[in-house]
Amino acid sequence: MSVSAAHNGNVEKRSFNRTSEIGRFAAMVEKELLELLRSFKLLWVPLVFILLGIMQPVSSYFMPIILEQAGNLPEGVIANMPKPQGAEVLAQTLQQFGTLGVLVLALVCMGVVSGERNSGAASLILVKPISLYSYIGSKWTAMLVLTWGSLAAGYLAAWYYTGLLIGSVPFKDIVSSLLIYGLWLTLLVTLTVFFSTMLKSPAGAAFSSIGCIAVFSLLAGIFPKQLGWSPGALSGFAYQAVSASIMKGDYFGWAIVSALAIIAGALAAAVWLLRRSSSVE
Amino acid sequence: MTALIQVKGLTKSFGTVQAVTGIDFTIEEGHCVALLGPNGAGKTTTIRMITGLLKQTSGQMIFHGAEADGNQRQLIGYLPQSPAFYNWMTGLEYVIYAGRLCGMTAVDAKKKAKELMERVGLSHAAKRKIGGYSGGMKQRLGLAQALVHSPKLLVMDEPVSALDPLGRREVLGLLRELKQETTVLFSTHVLHDAEELCDDVIIIRDGGIALQGAISSIREEHRKPIIELQLEEDDQSQRWLSSYIAQMQAAMQRNAESSLIMEAVLNDNIARFTVKEIEAARQSLLEDLTRERVKVRRLEVGYTSLEDLFMKVVTA
Known part of the structure; x- marks a missing residue:
């Protein structure tokens, strides 16, 4: 058959320069970031964090005036109100990130895998010769860029306004608390990616991951002695890192190790879940 | 004549339902093969197993003499029944992305993508968002992204079933050209399409093969x-x-x-x-x-x- 012989010749010649798995991974991360950019998430999520970050020092600064205007406090209370420390304000800022910030991040990440699987777009991607680790990993990486970027922007804004209005805080305290708190949010985002792989419903994924994070925090809060090594203690360590010199007990290291272990476990489980339904690889 | 893919005893069951019950067939290199059968016969399940999107319950698939282990994806270009893309991307961007996922460098992928968009008649819409494409345009974009890494086997699930007569004719025309260049496997429930394009036909019914062979010899024999x-x-x-x-x-x-x-x-x-x-x-x-x-x-x-x-x- 002359047609097919000619065709075979073409096929042998067609070889193009192949990039490695790293190259494909980079292409996928690029696509995820472009998606975040085109959907404006890369713009408004940092803005929300910056707003939250500025609000805390500003509201602390104006609190006496606000209370005075409200006007139903006895004389002398306001004059005697202690001025908050800069470090305290920053710890409160982190608490803001822990509620509204967590909610925003979970909502942004909740459909990251399930959305593509539900629409069928994932099946066109997964038939390409890519590894499932790259697929999950690229989404995770892009979400981390968003998370760390937003957190850093919001926290630095808070630090700047605190310095202006209340009192300066050493930069190294900011960095250490930022790193610890970033790990806490990384845990949240990783769990959201995992639940987004496991559950069809994006809302379910957001609910589950926020639930997990809340349970972690709650357990570490109720049993500080027994569960001080658990990842739930991380947010507490972050507050300490900025407000007081951190009490680096034996637990601190363990909390980081356990958080990293859960993150790695959740990513591996997400890949496993995805592979269970297909035979790719 | 060498076998591109050999399928042996391929079976898939979902719970107690057997969707595909032990089918065997061979696709020769350079042939155009239609998987023909009524709705619910197991065509899509078979195709998804070949592409690696679905794990078979039992049976073997041998590509070029080697057992399928996921690496077959390098050889296959796949177009599902109703392809879903990223609507926020432009057509050209998507094909470039598909090329890069197949291991092409950004430069190679871009060159090939432009060529393919031209070929499937989408060069005028290459810079438009996929969200605004019509059904026929999406199908042609699906073909372009399936062909970007010059696959040895083009696998399509009901490539023309969802199209209007005009879109149908366009896609069938493209397929007629493509089958000169690569091995093609597609599923359809329309006999006419199979007769028009294919060398071989595999008729399946209730998850099993009812009849297979070259169209000309089947016509002769029966x-x-x-x-x-x-x-x-x-x-x-x-x-x-x-x-x-x-x-x-x-x-x-x-x-x-x-x-x-x-x-x-x-x-x-x-x-x-x-x-x-x-x-x-x-x-x-x-x-x-x-x-x-x-x-x-x-x-x-x-x-x-x-x-x-x-x-x-x-x-x-």
Whole structure:
């Protein structure tokens, strides 16, 4: 058959320069970031964090005036109100990130895998010769860029306004608390990616991951002695890192190790879940 | 002639339902093969297993002599029944992205993507968002992204079923060109599409293979002479026809070997006789007709079509 012989010749010649798995991974991360950019998430999520970050020092600064205007406090209370420390304000800022910030991040990440699987777009991607680790990993990486970027922007804004209005805080305290708190949010985002792989419903994924994070925090809060090594203690360590010199007990290291272990476990489980339904690889 | 893919005893069950029950087939390099069957026969399941999107319950797939282990994806370009893309991307961006996922460098992928967009007739819409594409355009974009890494095997699930007649003709035209360049496997429930494009056909029914082979040889092997007879609609003629058919059926049951007629069916006042020997059968029928002074409206002698065979195979 002359047609097919000619065709075979073409096929042998067609070889193009192949990039490695790293190259494909980079292409996928690029696509995820472009998606975040085109959907404006890369713009408004940092803005929300910056707003939250500025609000805390500003509201602390104006609190006496606000209370005075409200006007139903006895004389002398306001004059005697202690001025908050800069470090305290920053710890409160982190608490803001822990509620509204967590909610925003979970909502942004909740459909990251399930959305593509539900629409069928994932099946066109997964038939390409890519590894499932790259697929999950690229989404995770892009979400981390968003998370760390937003957190850093919001926290630095808070630090700047605190310095202006209340009192300066050493930069190294900011960095250490930022790193610890970033790990806490990384845990949240990783769990959201995992639940987004496991559950069809994006809302379910957001609910589950926020639930997990809340349970972690709650357990570490109720049993500080027994569960001080658990990842739930991380947010507490972050507050300490900025407000007081951190009490680096034996637990601190363990909390980081356990958080990293859960993150790695959740990513591996997400890949496993995805592979269970297909035979790719 | 080498086998591009050999499928052996491929089975898939979902819970207690067996969607595909142990099918075997071989696709030769350079051939165009249609997976033909009614809805729910297991076509999509089979295709998804070949592409690696679905894990088989049991059975083997051998690509170029090596067991499938996920690396077959490098060889395959896949177009699903209704492809879903990223609506926020432009058509060109998507094809470039598909190329990079197949391991092409950004520069190579861009060059190839432009070429393919031109080829599938989308160069005017290359810079538009996919969200605004029509069904036919999406199907053509799906073809472009499936072809970007020059796959050895192009796998398509119902490539034209969801399209209007115009879109259908466009895509079929493209496929006709493509099958000159690469091996093609596609599923369809429309016999006509298979007949028009393919060398080989695999007819599946209830998850198993009902019939497979080259279209030309199937047509040759299963071609049987038939006589179609239509009478005027007066009582006498109709009475004669039903008694004649009853008589033939009785004769068949008595002695299947020597009977001239193998099958007699009456449908919408048209009798169809599948016969063994056309000459003898025609002679005998004509003699009966003149002797009984039956009012014939139409008498036609011909051969069974592939359509008849298909209907018989999938409804048997």
